[in-house]
Amino acid sequence: MNLAFWKKKKDDSKPKKKKSAIREWFDAAIFAIIAATLIRTFVFEAYTIPTPSMEKTLLVNDFLFVSKISYGPRIPMTPLSVPFTHNTLPFTKYTKAYSEAVTWKYRRIPGFSQIKNNDVVVFNFPEGDTVALEYSDRSYYQLVRASGRDVIWNSFHVISRPVDKRDNYIKRCLGIPGDTLQIVNSNVIINGKPAPVPPESQHLYYAETLEGPLSNDKLDEMEVDGLEDNSPSRSPFGVFNPDGTMKKGYFYQYNLTENMAKTIGEWKPNVVSIQPIIEDRVELDVFPHDTANYKWNLDNFGPLYIPKKGATVTLTPQNISIYRRVIGVYEGNTLEERDGQFIINGTPSTTYTFKMDYYFMMGDNRNNSLDSRYWGFVPEDHVVGKAWMIWMSYGKNGIRWNRLFRTIH
Secondary structure: OOOOOOOOOOOOOOOOOOOOHHHHHHHHHHHHHHHHHHHHHHOEEEEEOOOOOOOOOOOOOEEEEEEOOOOOOEOOOOOOEOOOOOOEOOOOOOOEOEOOOOOOOOOEOOOOOOOOOOOEEEEEOHHHHEEEHHHOOOOHHHHHHHHOHHHHHHHOOEEEOOHHHOOEEEEEEEEOOOOEEEEEOOEEEEOOEEOOOOOOOEEEEEEEEOOOOOOHHHHHHOOOOOHHHOOOEOOOOOOEOOOOOEOOOEEEEEEEEHHHHHHHHOOOOOEEEEEEOOOOOOOOOOOOOOOOOOOOOOOOEEEEEOOOOOOEEEOOOOOHHHHHHHHHHHOOOOEEEEOOEEEEOOEEEOEEEOOOOEEEEEOOEOOOOOOHHHHOOEEHHHEEEEEEEEEEEEEOOEEOHHHOOEEOO
16 A cells, blocks of 8 residues: 555656756865865875975975874864864964864874884974964964063964964974983984984084185085075184194084085095084073073983873972973873972872873974974874875975975985
8 A cells, every 4th residue: 555645746757957057066166175174184184394494304395295094193173173274364364264162182093003213293383382473483482481471472462272273393203202312412312222313314514624615506516505694614613733823724514414514525625624513502492491400402412201101200309390391281280389399280299190192303404493302292192194205396496306206204
């Protein structure tokens, strides 16, 4: 028995109403936006190298694909945002491209691997929680140390940003959770063993010459940077002859890879010597910004234990400057120091157990990189993905064809 006898039968002979061209284009655009957003969030994302901090491994205006699936895609923590933007609307300086009306806690879909030593990683800038918009490329905390909090707040637009909307940085992971890292005369040591030196990493060198500057044409062929700003200097050598007179010669500073330095050292007889510049002064801007307890600089740093999830450290007046931001900011606890005691979430504590893994990141351009030597650890919830492949690159002479489709190591 047909129980639906009361329904009006469809007349299949009538042609279906065709969508207008505008509607078809609109539907296609919506589908493309959704598909691209899902790919960008969960599979891979395009990224551009904005600074020379990873040279010569990665160059300014290298265009990369960053794999989200290698370490596992992070579920968006600030899901309401304008598609294909990060933290600021295009053509504006101060307008946010996201809303914090809805926020989600940190979660990550399992990936194919864990971060390993020497991986090149993209992550959200850990000190990007507070930003002076007029100097968004600099650490707010560095500005405060230099000028004072009141000056910064009264002079600039200061805002806060959620974790996944902080600026993206790209560096090499030198230390993973549980490692002990040390830098001795610019050489990185992990757990007592020398770390591999990336073949294209750069360091500052002084070249001593007898007859003035080196050939800029030859240096330009080697793609040595900063030639236009290089003026002769005798500092810090001051080489004297046995009779007390100043030895004739010039000293030039160059940012070079190890292979470049070896090549220049063979340019005899003009080049007398070439040697790396090793910093020996204590630097306040170097992490943990506690020169009373840590006489560290970029070339001599540590030893430093890198926090691992579940590991416990004993808190002391000497090491609290290292772990204060981990405890109070990244892991969301209240931390007070009262009458010689550490009070965490209202409870006196002599130890702390870490809730997340942390990493130590450095740029391959060792003397021209703002990295973990300045701002400390990178929490796991800040990790975006693994730098995978260069799909486009261009420089002052046009497209760098030899860099296209090069995988990143």
